[in-house]
Amino acid sequence: MTAVEPFLTSMGGPRLHDPVLVEPGDAAGVAAHRRLRRAAFVADQGLFADHDLDVVDDDPATTVLVARRHDDGAVLGGVRVHPHDGHGGLGWWRGSRLVVDPGAERGVGARLVRAATALAEDRGAVRFDATVQADKEAFFARLGWTTLDRTTVAGAPHVLMLGPGDRLARAVADKAPLGRLVGDLVPGGAGWVGDDAAPVPGAALVAACDAITPAMVERDPEWAGWCAVLVNVNDLAAMGAVPVGLLDAVAGRSEEHVAAVLRGIRAAAEAYGLPVLGGHTQVGQHGALAVTALGATDDPVPGGGGRPGDVVHLVADLGGGWRPGHAGRQWDSTTHRRPRELRELVGTLARHRPAAAKDVSMAGLVGTLAMLAEASGTGAELDVAGVPRPEGAAMADWLTCFPGFALLTADRPGATPPSSPRATTAPVGRLTAPSPAGAVSLVWPDGRRTLAVAAPATGLGPAAAVPPPTEEALR
Structure with missing residues (x-):
């Protein structure tokens, strides 16, 4: 079935089709758009003297979407989707030259804008914007676009607008119920709520516990086992603790x-030198896996120890590659490392203690920064151009994936950041006044800020603001 043929129901029923089809334009479609x-x-409109062609038309990364009438294939309008001025590697994309035939059916423009937004996200856009004529501002606003700035193009008033997109917020969305579900337990104790691991009362130990999703246990069981250890070790590393042992609960x-x-x-x-102290095993059940790990430290690094003005650093092992079958979601920086290299990485914060830290989890870099900021009672800004990433990872993927070994730290300006010879350390942002606590904005090369996470990620609130449970609550 070609792209312009009507859709036939699987039961052989009546033909169902949309009167307008939006698709990438072929040579004839691009010519019609021009x-x-x-x-x-x-x-x-007289915005250009002879023609409106520019370098974007010659960029092989540009896609022209055209709207065709289903019945006769006539091109009713089109729009370009393309990287913005060499910043496509940062995930900055743009829509331009939106045009609709004056005689076209109602709704063609909205269809093109929505299709362009979806295509941009599919191409890895973190920011998708467009400079539109001022009289079209309300039209774009109805489609979920927000105004960034006002400008003039070819002597006519225009508005720079930001397209809707929630990929970064979606990465941390599953954390939102935590405050409602476990907030009254004061997990970790006052001052440690929302942390990567919990101090054990009366001992120089911290305890971490993580479960692996059943789908991953079923689909890739050996990798699931490796990751169950890895995520716990990372939790301990973020607290500046030395791993001393683990317990596992496995079903299959x-x-x-x-x-x-x-x-x-x-x-x-074995790679991390971490003894398996015990656990529980069941056969004949649906796949399930959880691991608890213990680490030694008499001075844990809190996740909520940051304050406005602190510099945020990323410490990440950029080696390795995407785990087969998990491209764009799970970066494997660990299985190729020698045991001594892995153990050296894990000891990074034990050697140099920052004011606050969290390991980058499945919530991704942006989601983890949101959780660090929420626990610290601050907001946060992330400098997109300053984020180091592997050559084989698109920015949108890198900001939302599980990166293997990566830590976010916050410390006072001028403090020496943690480092490892096997990791890249770079300043990537700062903590700001809460607006609200946990909100994260992205800072772009043009100096503008776009909101990535608007609300507290977990609802657990600032770690220091949580009172200890009363005796009555403990009865």
Whole structure:
């Protein structure tokens, strides 16, 4: 079935089709789009003298979306989607030259804008904007766009507008119920709520616990076992603790399935020099996996120790590559490392203690920064151009993926940041006054800020603001 053929129901029922189809333009479609542009922007509006062609038209990364009438294939309008002035590597994309035939059916422009927004996100856009004519501001606002600035183009008033996009916020969305679910437990104790691990009362120990999603246990059991150890070790590393042991709870549909999970646990535990102290194993059940780890430290690094004005650093191992089957979601920087290299990385914060730290989890870099800011009672800004990333990772993926080994730290300006010879350390932002606590804005090369996370990520609130449980509550 070609793109312009009507959709046939699987039951052989009546033909269902939309009267207008939006698709990437072929040569004829692009030519038709250019004719519409010339008629609108040159002949009618006089914004350009002879033509409106520019370097974007010659950029192979540019896609022209065209709206075609289903019945006769006539091009009713079009729009360009392209990287913005060499910043595509940062995930900054732009829409331009939106035009609709004056005789087109109602709604074609909105269809093109929505399709362009979806295509930009698919291409890895973190920021998707457009400079639109001022009289179209309300139209774009109805489609969820927000105004960034006002400017003049070819002598006519224009508005720089930001397209809707929630990919970064979605990465941390599953954390939102935590405050409602466990807030009254004061997890970790006052001052440590929302932290990566919890200090054990009366001992120089911290305890961490993480579960692996059942889908991952079923799909990639050995990798799930490795990751169950890895995420716990990372939690301890973020607290500046030295891992001393772990316990696991494993279930699987068969002996072979459980054995694969345990192979991953054993391999990671040996690599990190971490003894498996015990656990629980079940066969004949749906796949399930959780690991608890203990680490030694008499001075844990809190996740909520930051304050406005602190410099945020990223400490990340950029080696490795995407885990097969998990491209764009899970970066494997650990399985290629020698045990001594892994252990040296884990000791980074034990050697140099910042004011606050969190390991970058499945919430991604932006989501983890939101949680650090929330625990610290601050907001945060992330300098997109300052974020180091592997050559094989698109910015949108890197900001939202699990990166293997990566830590976010916050400390006073001028403080020496943590470092490791096997990791890249770079300043990537700062903590700000809360607006509200946990809100994260992205700072772009043009100096503008776009909101990535608008509300507290977990609802647990600032760690220091949580009172200890009363005796009555403990009864």
